[in-house]
Structures are given as structure tokens and as C-alpha cells.
Amino acid sequence: MDASAGVLGRPADDALAHPLFEGLGVDRAASPAAVVIFGASGDLTSRKLMPALQALASRGQLSPGTAIVGVGRTDLGDEGFRRQMRQAVEAAGGRRPGGKVDEQAWAQLEEGFRYVAGGYDDLATYKRLGEVLEDLDRDHGTAGNRLHYLSTPPGVFSAVVHQLGAAGLHHPARGGQFCRVVIEKPFGRDLDSARRLDHELHEVLEEDQIYRIDHYLGKETVQNVLALRFANTIFEPVWSRQYVDSVQITVAESEGVGHRAGFYEQAGALRDIVQNHLLQVLALTVMEPPASMSPTGIRNEKVKALDAVDVLEPHEVLSDTVRAQYGGGWLGGEDVPGYLEEDGVAPDSRTETYLAMRLRVDNWRWAGVPFYLRTGKRLPKRVTEVALEFSRVPHLPFAPTQAVQLGPNALVLRIQPDEGITLRFGAKVPGQAFDVRTVSMDFSYGAAFLEEAPEAYERLLLDALLGDPTLFIRTDEVEQAWRIAQPLLETWAEKPVLPVPYEAGTWGPVEADRLLEADGRRWRQP
Amino acid sequence: MVTVGTWRDDAASMGSVLHALDDLRCRDHRGAVRTSFLTLLVVGDAAIEVDDVFDTVHGLGEHQPSRVVALRLLPGDEHRLAARVGVHLLPRGNQCLGIDDVALELSGEVTAHLDSVVEPLTLPDLPVVVWCRKDHPDPDDPLLQTADHLIVDSALAGGRAGLGHLQRLRRRVQVSDFAWLRLLPLRRQLAMVARRPGVRPVLDHVSAATVGGTALERSLLAGWLADRLPGVAIDEDDRSGGPSIVLATGEVEVTVTQADATVTASVVQGDRPAWESTIGALPATTEALLASALLQLRPDPVFDGALATAARRSDGG
Ligand SMILES: NC(=O)c1ccc[n+]([C@@H]2O[C@H](COP(=O)([O-])OP(=O)(O)OC[C@H]3O[C@@H](n4cnc5c(N)ncnc54)[C@H](OP(=O)(O)O)[C@@H]3O)[C@@H](O)[C@H]2O)c1
Numbered sequence: 001m002d003a004s005a006g007v008l009g010r011p012a013d014d015a016l017a018h019p020l021f022e023g024l025g026v027d028r029a030a031s032p033a034a035v036v037i038f039g040a041s042g043d044l045t046s047r048k049l050m051p052a053l054q055a056l057a058s059r060g061q062l063s064p065g066t067a068i069v070g071v072g073r074t075d076l077g078d079e080g081f082r083r084q085m086r087q088a089v090e091a092a093g094g095r096r097p098g099g100k101v102d103e104q105a106w107a108q109l110e111e112g113f114r115y116v117a118g119g120y121d122d123l124a125t126y127k128r129l130g131e132v133l134e135d136l137d138r139d140h141g142t143a144g145n146r147l148h149y150l151s152t153p154p155g156v157f158s159a160v161v162h163q164l165g166a167a168g169l170h171h172p173a174r175g176g177q178f179c180r181v182v183i184e185k186p187f188g189r190d191l192d193s194a195r196r197l198d199h200e201l202h203e204v205l206e207e208d209q210i211y212r213i214d215h216y217l218g219k220e221t222v223q224n225v226l227a228l229r230f231a232n233t234i235f236e237p238v239w240s241r242q243y244v245d246s247v248q249i250t251v252a253e254s255e256g257v258g259h260r261a262g263f264y265e266q267a268g269a270l271r272d273i274v275q276n277h278l279l280q281v282l283a284l285t286v287m288e289p290p291a292s293m294s295p296t297g298i299r300n301e302k303v304k305a306l307d308a309v310d311v312l313e314p315h316e317v318l319s320d321t322v323r324a325q326y327g328g329g330w331l332g333g334e335d336v337p338g339y340l341e342e343d344g345v346a347p348d349s350r351t352e353t354y355l356a357m358r359l360r361v362d363n364w365r366w367a368g369v370p371f372y373l374r375t376g377k378r379l380p381k382r383v384t385e386v387a388l389e390f391s392r393v394p395h396l397p398f399a400p401t402q403a404v405q406l407g408p409n410a411l412v413l414r415i416q417p418d419e420g421i422t423l424r425f426g427a428k429v430p431g432q433a434f435d436v437r438t439v440s441m442d443f444s445y446g447a448a449f450l451e452e453a454p455e456a457y458e459r460l461l462l463d464a465l466l467g468d469p470t471l472f473i474r475t476d477e478v479e480q481a482w483r484i485a486q487p488l489l490e491t492w493a494e495k496p497v498l499p500v501p502y503e504a505g506t507w508g509p510v511e512a513d514r515l516l517e518a519d520g521r522r523w524r525q526p
Numbered sequence: 527m528v529t530v531g532t533w534r535d536d537a538a539s540m541g542s543v544l545h546a547l548d549d550l551r552c553r554d555h556r557g558a559v560r561t562s563f564l565t566l567l568v569v570g571d572a573a574i575e576v577d578d579v580f581d582t583v584h585g586l587g588e589h590q591p592s593r594v595v596a597l598r599l600l601p602g603d604e605h606r607l608a609a610r611v612g613v614h615l616l617p618r619g620n621q622c623l624g625i626d627d628v629a630l631e632l633s634g635e636v637t638a639h640l641d642s643v644v645e646p647l648t649l650p651d652l653p654v655v656v657w658c659r660k661d662h663p664d665p666d667d668p669l670l671q672t673a674d675h676l677i678v679d680s681a682l683a684g685g686r687a688g689l690g691h692l693q694r695l696r697r698r699v700q701v702s703d704f705a706w707l708r709l710l711p712l713r714r715q716l717a718m719v720a721r722r723p724g725v726r727p728v729l730d731h732v733s734a735a736t737v738g739g740t741a742l743e744r745s746l747l748a749g750w751l752a753d754r755l756p757g758v759a760i761d762e763d764d765r766s767g768g769p770s771i772v773l774a775t776g777e778v779e780v781t782v783t784q785a786d787a788t789v790t791a792s793v794v795q796g797d798r799p800a801w802e803s804t805i806g807a808l809p810a811t812t813e814a815l816l817a818s819a820l821l822q823l824r825p826d827p828v829f830d831g832a833l834a835t836a837a838r839r840s841d842g843g
Contacts, residue, residue: 020717064721103806
């Protein structure tokens with residue numbers, strides 16, 4: 001199977017390469033395949049993966065020869081698994097306005113559900129899986145193609161891949177077919193463990209079989225950063241140290257830790273958001289234009305961008321980062337508990353729920369421009385944005401009193417929610433006087449198109465089925481991202497830095513404000 | 527949807543209409559800055575119900591055109607320009623989408639110069655889509671000079687006999703035809719059949735095809751098949767029933783039939799039915815067809831080929 005089929009506009013599913021099917025929008029339709037989900041009884045499968053598969057079937061992008069095979073310790077049985085997946089589809093349908101289950105799409109998937117119960121490190125599980133896959137090839141037309149999706153906790157990833165190898169399920173059933181493995185995040189806990197995991201994966205798989213997911217990259221609006229930067233003449237010339245004074249990247253969540261305390265206690269904001277989502281957004285913001293939008297072109301530039309990020313020295317970790325933890329407070333009209341009062345959180349937990357940092361990108365384009373990154377839970381609203389603040393004009397031809405209300409120009413890429421672009425500039429206040437004030441102009445991405453944007457997991461699952469790795473993280477990208485995060489982990493381990501408190505419903509601790517005030521700047525209020 | 531304000535005048539001028547639009551938009555600061563993406567001009571005769579048109583367009587929710595101008599053309603020589611303007615906001619997340627409705631009722635000489643009426647109302651630099659509710663416009667209609675895209679429904683205007691005229695229009699402007707869009711579930715189901723094991727090779731050896739449905743549906747389907755499968759003999763089956771396609775090789779027959787809200791596909795090998803499946807098709811409401819047409823503003827070479835061939839076949843008798 002040509003790895004880039006479907007990417008180039010030719011249908012990946014050869015059955016659709018026929019004049020009768022042109023113009024039906026099926027050029028991104030996947031070939032028959034068995035999608036094998038490890039950890040299928042879990043939250044991600046029900047909330048994201050199954051609704052995404054149903055949506056793809058609904059858009060005609062899955063082949064009738066698609067089977068969905070669950071693997072896990074819970075003994076669901078084929079019927080139980082099918083029932084659970086039906087509930088997942090109904091729950092997801094219900095979330096959409098006027099949403100109803102597309103019965104036609106469901107009927108297409110319904111016959112292809114199988115479940116294999118067993119331990120993840122038990123070879124017998126994989127032997128049974130092998131038999132089920134062979135049956136599906138024969139009876140359901142899955143054609144020997146496999147997409148293994150590792151949706152278990154990360155501790156199990158290497159055991160699954162090892163056993164896939166031992167059972168001979170790591171390669172396609174037949175020559176010319178594909179076998180790919182999608183690995184969920186987080187990829188490692190630090191640089192060492194990420195390298196170890198990578199090594200273990202590579203003992204069984206080739207790099208081009210490994211699809212490391214960061215669902216942020218599946219978001220339309222994250223991809224739109226590339227379109228905005230590289231399809232327009234007007235932004236790129238000012239996208240550099242010559243005009244940009246500073247850049248702020250914010251990933252704010254209004255939710256608390258919820259039911260994920262077990263995971264979050266071990267991770268914290270650095271591992272949960274910064275090492276992956278935030279650094280991915282940073283890479284897309286600072287990267288150089290790729291020669292082409294090919295997987296290699298884009299990923300090479302992202303790696304170069306991350307490579308240019310100056311790694312913090314231990315003393316800089318103390319001076320240039322702020323680690324914080326939320327206390328109780330009022331958010332959205334509700335009195336919410338502090339992190340330490342949440343279920344499953346240790347009463348003396350030192351896990352950070354907020355992290356702000358100042359980074360430098362040492363290359364020709366960005367030297368001297370500070371990048372302020374922040375992420376946190378229980379902030380006043382859920383928002384992800386990249387804000388470029390521009391230098392002031394060299395000379396203001398107005399009296400200082402006329403421009404007191406004039407801030408610096410800014411270009412804000414809003415990634416979620418209300419995806420779009422805001423441009424902030426000065427305009428004359430109507431009247432006899434020549435007063436100038438800041439105004440902002442909003443472009444709403446969703447309002448500008450009729451097309452519905454697919455959910456991130458739809459996009460990524462389809463890309464994995466089509467063999468397009470552009471939006472997945474390559475091994476050297478993971479390593480670069482850990483290289484940036486590692487000094488923080490080490491410094492915090494050596495000199496235990498207690499997280500400072502901040503009140504839920506605020507934009508973080510005063511220490512984070514001081515980080516910018518020391519540079520004569522302020523955080524934006526998104 | 528929140529209505530910011532409305533305005534009407536039975537003896538309006540284009541200046542007063544534009545002034546009313548500006549004035550109404552200024553009443554709500556949320557409408558001061560907005561994202562616009564296309565202007566939709568809807569043209570109909572005295573029978574057109576302007577409120578129905580707006581209801582249909584508003585039914586597209588947040589995906590409706592930013593400005594809709596409905597032109598109701600009345601018979602008679604007496605000059606008339608009556609206008610009704612509505613400015614609305616549709617809440618979407620923290621923002622609001624601005625939507626303008628302009629309904630114009632015209633008679634007299636001005637109806638021959640509709641381009642001069644709509645030009646000031648189109649949003650700058652953005653696509654202009656003209657939706658002719660009933661009759662196909664004349665290819666020389668000056669209104670088409672403003673249009674980037676034309677939407678028609680051949681089932682309401684022209685039928686099979688009108689395909690030649692539609693083809694002449696197509697030479698001037700990109701066209702979407704609801705009659706063609708209604709056949710989409712049939713074509714989709716055929717693609718689904720082709721993805722079943724064993725069916726695909728049949729399509730490489732189709733020797734004969736039969737199409738059914740109304741005269742218009744048969745024409746469009748036959749035009750499409752003739753364009754896509756040159757050299758295959760195509761028959762028309764004029765018995766009543768929904769649109770259908772039968773593709774035959776030596777001994778296998780693939781049939782797809784559309785009836786009401788279902789599409790049935792079957793494969794018959796020799797005398798033995800090998801496989802059959804019926805699926806529900808979403809109802810082809812005017813809203814659904816309009817949404818689909820507005821999504822297809824790019825060139826559609828498949829429809830162009832089908833229309834050109836169908837027009838040639840019907841001209842040739
Ligand atoms: N949920 C999300 O929104 C989300 C978002 C981003 C990334 N992820 C990542 O996606 C993966 C799956 O997430 P999830 O929320 O679905 O996880 P989950 O519900 O905690 O676990 C998935 C399944 O894995 C098995 N499992 C749980 N704990 C295990 C253990 N200690 N040892 C072996 N198997 C265990 C369970 O199935 P059995 O008991 O049946 O074996 C469980 O149903 C994780 O790697 C997570 O980090 C999830």
C-alpha cells in the first residue's frame with residue numbers, strides 16, 4: 001500500500017478509483033482495515049474514538065470492510081462491546097445540536113465489532129487476536145490491513161508492542177498491506193523514559209509504522225496556524241524579531257482536575273500540557289516555511305524550531321518559570337474547591353496545576369524576542385491562543401496625551417473556542433480632538449465557512465488509516481520537546497520548588513505577573 | 527436569533543435601503559465587526575414567498591450567508607421599489623454572527639436592470655450566489671454579471687427540455703442544480719456497493735446500463751453515465767418509479783434504486799441475488815439542498831460533464 005495514498009488526492013481505497021466515483025468527496029476514504037483498540041473498555045474509546053469512527057463512516061470515509069476490535073482485561077464479549085460502543089455513539093450524537101445517530105453509518109460498522117479479552121502481557125491474548133483478525137480478513141474483508149490503537153495507560157504501551165511482535169502481529173498480514181500503531185500521549189515521563197519507550201517500540205516496529213498522537217494537532221484551528229502563516233503575504237513579513245516585541249501562548253482550562261486526579265497527580269501541568277500541546281503550538285508559531293506541506297517538510301521544520309529553543313539552566317528554571325497550584329475560589333458563579341481538596345489528590349500534593357515560563361528561541365528570526373508560555377487549570381475561561389505583540393512605532397506624531405489609550409498592535413490567533421484571529425490596532429476616536437485609541441477587529445473562523453470542521457480524533461484516525469503521518473509526532477520531535485521540559489523536572493527534583501498558590505477563577509499567581517512586569521510587560525487578558 | 531432591528535418603505539430608493547442597513551447595524555455594537563463570507567441573491571416572480579425564503583435560509587443556522595437579498599419581481603410597467611430590511615445577530619459562543627435580510631419588490635423598467643439594484647448590496651470581495659427559485663434566467667441576464675455561482679432547480683424549471691438552456695447558462699457561470707443534488711444518495715450508494723468485496727471488478731467491465739426515474743432524472747443519469755463510461759450503451763426505462771441505475775456485465779447486475787427516503791442496492795449474479803442493502807437517505811429538503819449547493823461553490827467537473835452530455839443527448843432527440 002502506498003503510504004501517501006489519499007494524501008495526494010487519489011483514493012486510498014482502490015475500489016473507489018473509478019470515474020463513477022469522482023466528485024463524491026471520497027478521495028480521502030480509507031481502505032478496508034481492522035482497527036484494533038487496546039484498552040477499549042476505557043474512557044477515551046467511548047468518548048472520542050468510537051464517535052470519531054462513527055462520524056467517519058457517516059461521511060463515507062470508512063470502507064465497509066472496516067472492523068473494530070476491542071482488546072482488554074474486562075470481558076465484554078462481542079455483543080457487550082457492540083452495546084457499549086452503541087451507547088458511546090448515542091451519547092456523542094446527543095451532544096451535537098439536533099444530533100441523532102446516523103443509522104446507515106452504524107449499520108455499516110455494526111457487523112464488524114469483535115472483542116478479545118485478556119491480559120496485555122499475555123501472549124495467549126495476542127494469539128486469539130491473531131485468529132480473530134484472520135477471520136475478519138476472510139469474512140469481513142479487512143484485507144490484511146491493521147491499525148493498532150494503544151488506548152491504555154502508558155505503562156502498558158511497551159508490553160502491548162512487545163507482545164504484538166511476539167505474536168507476529170506487528171507486520172501486515174500480506175505483502176502490500178499496512179500495519180500501523182497509534183500511541184496515545186503521554187509519551188514518556190521524562191527524556192530518559194521517552195527514549196526507553198522509543199527504543200522498545202523500535203525493537204518491534206519501524207518508525208514509519210509508529211503514529212504518536214497529540215490530538216491538539218488534529219484540531220482544524222491548529223492546522224490553520226500553518227495556513228495563516230504560509231498562505232498569506234501580509235503576515236509573514238512581520239513574523240519576526242524585526243516587528244514582534246514578544247509572544248504569549250496561553251492554554252487555559254476552566255475545569256479542575258475532575259476524575260483524572262490519579263493521572264494528574266503523576267503528571268502535572270508540565271507533562272500534561274506543556275511538553276506536548278504547548279510546545280507543539282510554539283513549534284508551529286516559530287517554524288520556518290517548509291518547502292512543501294509534506295509530512296517530512298513540516299516535521300523537519302518543527303524539529304528545527306524546537307531545537308532552537310534555548311534550554312533553561314537550573315538557575316533560570318528558578319527565575320524564569322512559575323509553578324503554581326489552585327486553591328478554592330469562585331469560577332463561573334460556582335464556589336469550587338482547591339486542588340488539595342479534590343478527590344484522589346494527596347493532601348500534601350506538590351503537583352503543579354499552573355505553569356508559566358519565559359523561553360528564548362535562538363535563531364535568526366526570533367533572537368531577543370521573549371516567548372511567554374502559560375497553562376493552568378481553574379483559570380477564568382477555557383481558551384487557547386497565540387498572541388504576537390508588536391513593537392511600538394518608532395515615533396508617535398501625536399502629543400502623549402492623545403495616545404494614552406493606545407496599546408501596542410497585536411495579532412491574536414485564537415485556537416479554541418471561537419477560533420479566529422483578532423487584530424488590535426489604533427484608530428482615531430470620533431470628534432474634534434485627535435485622540436487615538438486601541439480597537440480590535442475579529443475574524444471568526446467558524447463563521448467564514450459552511451463546512452463543518454471534523455473533530456480532532458476523526459482527522460487523526462483517518463490520517464492514520466490513510467498513512468499520512470503529518471499531524472503525528474516524529475521520534476526526534478518528542479525528544480526535542482522533552483529536552484526543553486527536562487531541566488524543569490530536574491531542578492524541581494533537586495531543589496523542591498513548592499507550587500505557589502493561586503485562587504481558582506483568577507489568571508494565576510502574582511508571581512506570574514511579576515515574571516512579565518520585570519520585563520516591562522503584562523499578561524494579556526484573553 | 528436576535529433581531530437588532532427592521533425597516534421598511536413601500537417607495538424606497540437604493541440609497542435609503544443602504545442607509546437603513548448601516549443604521550440598523552450601528553444599533554448593536556456586536557455587529558460592528560464581523561466575518562462575512564457570501565451574498566445570496568434570491569430571485570423569483572410574484573409567486574415567491576419572501577418569508578419562506580428567509581425561513582429556509584435561516585434554517586441553515588450559523589452556516590447561513592451573511593447577507594440575503596430576495597428579489598420579488600412583479601408584472602406591470604409601473605415603477606415600484608418596495609423594501610424591507612432586517613438585521614439580526616445569531617449568538618455563537620462568545621460572539622455573534624451578523625445576518626442581513628433585504629427583501630425587494632420591484633416592477634417596471636427597473637426589473638430589466640437588476641444588476642444596478644443588487645450591485646450596491648453585495649458584500650465586497652466575496653462570492654455572490656444567485657438562486658433562481660423557479661425559471662432559469664436568460665444567459666444574457668445582466669444579473670449574472672454579478673454572480674459567481676447560480677443555483678437552479680431543473681425539476682421546477684425547464685425539466686429535461688430545459689437542459690440545453692441550462693448548459694448555455696453554464697458557459698457563463700458555475701451552476702448547481704438541485705435536481706442533480708437529489709441524485710447524490712444514489713451515486714453514493716453505488717460507491718458503497720463498489721467497496722464490497724468482489725463488486726469492484728464488475729464496474730470495470732460494464733457492458734450496458736439502464737437508468738430510470740422522471741424524464742429529467744433519466745436524462746441527468748444517462749448524461750452522467752455516458753460521460754463517465756464512454757462506449758457503454760445506455761437505455762432509459764420510462765416506467766414510473768424513483769431514479770435508478772442498473773449496470774450490467776455479462777452475468778452480474780448491480781442495481782441502485784432511490785425511493786422516498788431510502789436507497790436500495792442489490793447485486794445479482796446469474797439468477798441468484800448475491801447481496802442487497804437498503805439505507806435511509808436524508809430527506810432532500812430545500813434547506814438541505816441549499817446547504818449542499820452552497821458547499822459546492824468550487825467547479826464541479828462531474829456535473830459539468832453530465833449536463834453537457836445530457837444536453838447533447840436531449841438536443842439530439
Ligand atoms: N481520556 C482522554 O480524554 C484522554 C485524552 C488524551 C490522552 N489520553 C490517553 O489515552 C489513553 C487511554 O485513556 P483513557 O482515559 O481511556 O484511559 P483509562 O480509561 O484509564 O484506561 C483505558 C483502559 O485501559 C485499561 N487499564 C486501565 N488501567 C490499567 C492498568 N493499570 N494496567 C493495564 N490496563 C489498564 C482498562 O481496560 P481493561 O481493564 O479492560 O483492560 C481501561 O478501560 C491513555 O494513555 C491516556 O493518557 C486520554
